[in-house]
Amino acid sequence: MxxxxxxxxxxxxxxxxxxxxxxxxxxxxxxxxxxxxxxxxxxxxxxxxxxxxxxxxxxxxxxxxxxxxxxxxxxxxxxxxxxxxxxxxxxxxxxxxxxxxxxxxxxxxxxxxxxxxxxxxxxxxxxxxxxxxxxxxxxxxxxxxxxxxxxxxxxxxxxxxxxxxxxxxxxxxxxxxxxxxxxxxxxGMDALSHCLGVVFDADLGDRVQPGVTDLFYLQHGDFTAGFVNTDVPNRYVFAPDYFPEKGETPADFDHDRLVAMIRAATDLPDLRPEIVWTGSWEVAxxxxxxxxxxxxxxxxxxxxxxxxxxxxxxxxxxxxxxxxxxxxxxxxxxxxxxxxxxxxxxxxxxxxxxxxxxxxxxxxxRMHPGLDVSGITKAEDPLGIALGFRYRSTAVLAEEPDDGERVEDVHAPTGRPGFRAPGLASTVDLLGHSWVLLCAGDGSRWEPAAASAGLRVDCHVVDDDVFASRYGLAKGGASLVRPDGVVAWRAKEPVEDPAGTLRQVLDAVLSR
Ligand SMILES: Cc1cc2nc3c(=O)[nH]c(=O)nc-3n(C[C@H](O)[C@H](O)[C@H](O)COP(=O)(O)OP(=O)(O)OC[C@H]3O[C@@H](n4cnc5c(N)ncnc54)[C@H](O)[C@@H]3O)c2cc1C
The missing domain is CATH 3.50.50.60 (FAD/NAD(P)-binding domain)
Incomplete structure (x- = not known):
């Protein structure tokens, strides 16, 4: 059946x-x-x-x-x-x-x-x-x-x-x-490097800062490796590279060799690490x-x-x-x-x-200074990638001019369509479950528009200056935020026909 x-x-x-x-x-x-x-x-x-x-x-x-x-x-x-x-x-x-x-x-x-x-x-x-x-x-x-x-x-x-x-x-x-x-x-590129993953238990004393995530990229004379603590007390992950082009396989790294490498990595020559898991993977x-x-x-x-x-x-x-x-x-x-x-x-x-x-x-x-990165796009700010990313598609009504950038400065979010709607104290709990219309200061003309949109559009009035500036709205303006918290469109100022405008916008961004 x-x-x-x-x-x-x-x-x-x-x-x-x-x-x-x-x-x-x-x-x-x-x-x-x-x-x-x-x-x-x-x-x-x-x-x-x-x-x-x-x-x-x-x-x-x-x-x-x-x-x-x-x-x-x-x-x-x-x-x-x-x-x-x-x-x-x-x-x-x-x-x-x-x-x-x-x-x-x-x-x-x-x-x-x-x-x-x-x-x-x-x-x-x-x-x-x-x-x-x-x-x-x-x-x-x-x-x-x-x-x-x-x-x-x-x-x-x-x-x-x-x-x-x-x-x-x-x-x-x-x-x-x-x-x-x-x-x-x-x-893309296969086999950029080959890594072992070794999870082990040991008391490293003050070698690693307790409480925080303490991540190391080790460029040791004998090996390169990642090293990080975990949430389990006295448990660590050690991830050295190995080199198939030199004939190495994971099987070459037996218990004694791994212990010797961990001792060298930690500068603790008498350490007795207890290895609880090993694996290997190819970085691509x-x-x-x-x-x-x-x-x-x-x-x-x-x-x-x-x-x-x-x-x-x-x-x-x-x-x-x-x-x-x-x-x-x-x-x-x-x-x-x-x-x-x-x-x-x-x-x-x-x-x-x-x-x-x-x-x-x-x-x-961090690990491979000789890696050839010519011909790829530039590195972006990690905060921008996480929170300042921009989407360009038919599910966004972009504003011109487009500066061509892929991320914006997360210290100065702009509220432009295509970017994440800033998750402020006043907005974070309003977003993420449906389409949302956030109105700056006055929602009296937007509320009936949202109610007649033909699908669930939650309408909220937010009356604070931080919101208005981070979303780029004048009083009476509104931002339409998608269920994923990305701004689809905004009216920076009040508009003539909110209901008709909102319907047209939704038809466009929902491809209907
Ligand atoms: C050592 C290491 C460290 C990493 N550290 C980070 C980090 O710090 N931060 C980070 O963001 N990412 C990290 N990553 C990457 C991250 O683990 C992966 O990007 C992530 O797991 C991808 O998730 P996924 O669901 O796409 O794939 P996977 O986690 O690989 O899941 C795919 C699943 O599909 C199943 N499957 C495959 N074929 C079938 C089938 N035919 N039928 C049914 N099931 C199938 C597999 O069994 C598997 O469970 C790390 C990866 C590694 C290896």
Missing amino acids: TERVQVLVVGAGLGGLSASLFLAQAGVEVLTVERHAGTSIHPRAAGQNWRTMELFHWAGIDREVLAVSPRASQGLRITVATSLAGRVLHRLVEDGSEFDVSATTTLPAGMAGQDVVEPIMLAHAEKAGARVRFRTELVDLEQDADGVTATLRHRDTGERSVVRADYVVAADGGRSGVRQRLGIGTT ARLADRFRSGRVFLVGDAAKVTPPTGGMGGNTAIGDGADIAWKLAAVLRGEAGDALLDTYEAERRPYARMVVDTSLHNMKQ
Whole structure:
């Protein structure tokens, strides 16, 4: 028998769980399949930037995430050094106080590992109605004009079943089988480096600052490696590079060799680290040529793989999932035309390009000075990437002139269409659940306009000068904010016909 579902999500990593969570909370029927037995057991992506925390706030999970990442509020230090007690080559981040984002968000960043964040996302996705099946993999997929037919296989029993979905979100990771099946190519660089991941327990005394996230990029005479503490007391991740071109494989790094490297990295020659997990991965920088093929959308690492320097892979996966979720929900509710779904690629692919290229520049600076970064786009400010990003698509009515930049200064947000609506104390809780019309000082003519818009548009009057200046509105003006908290359009001044204007704007940005 064929099972019917509105959206099938393939993969329950950060990208798939984000799509599942936001789709389910938007009232969409969603089935998620994951070939592993559960969520990630390794803390891989440790770090939720302010944008991710804003999305989590709207999903009602930010407090739980902060509760499992006690280091987050204490600070961040990033150091390039020869070893933990060796020569400091650069201090990239002193204590985190340089990250002043108070002009555009009231929410803190998080530092939780993927192993603890994914279970929270999963629990809330299921609470909102998402069905999630582990040990279940997608083995075939075909689409026609009306939907997608997917064949699933249970990995224990081998039993096959068929699901018919209106849309598929492929969040099946960097080697995405769905992407390959669709014939979507990727461009970029493979095998930039090869890393081992070693999780170990040891008492390092004062080598690492307690309480804060203390991240090191080590350029030791004998190796290059990442090194970071975790939320578990006395637990660390050591990630040295290895070199297949010199004939090395992960198997060459036996217990004694890893212990010797950890001793050298920490400058503690008598340390007895207890190794609890080891793994290996290839660092690559690749972008899918397309993010959409008909009814199938690539999300997270399936759409782009980025070097970990900058901690943006997981955050981008969560952002992708949230983006495709609100757009699919709008189309499935009949509020938007199919072309809204094209804006997923139009908005998220340039964003992914910016993330990948900036991570490559970071990699050159922190670990691999010889890396050739000619021919890629420039590095952007990490705060700008997180909170000052700009979308250009038909789901935004941009204002001219366009300065051509990809991010704006987060210390001076402008409220222009295409940029994130600043999450001020007066606005953050009004956003993120529906279309919102924020009116400066006077909403008397906007309220009836919102009520007659033909879809849910929440109308709020905000009467404070900080809001008016950060959103660029005169009294009687209004900003139309999308369900993802991005400004779609604004009337800086009062307009003649608010109802007619708002309807025209919504028709345009929803492609209907
Ligand atoms: C060591 C390391 C450190 C990192 N640090 C950071 C960081 O600090 N910050 C950050 O933001 N990012 C970081 N990242 C990157 C981050 O982990 C990834 O970008 C993120 O996990 C991508 O999520 P995803 O859901 O797209 O893919 P994945 O997490 O890879 O999930 C894909 C899932 O799909 C499943 N799957 C695949 N094929 C099928 C199929 N046919 N059927 C069913 N299921 C399938 C897989 O089992 C997998 O669970 C790091 C990565 C590594 C390796």
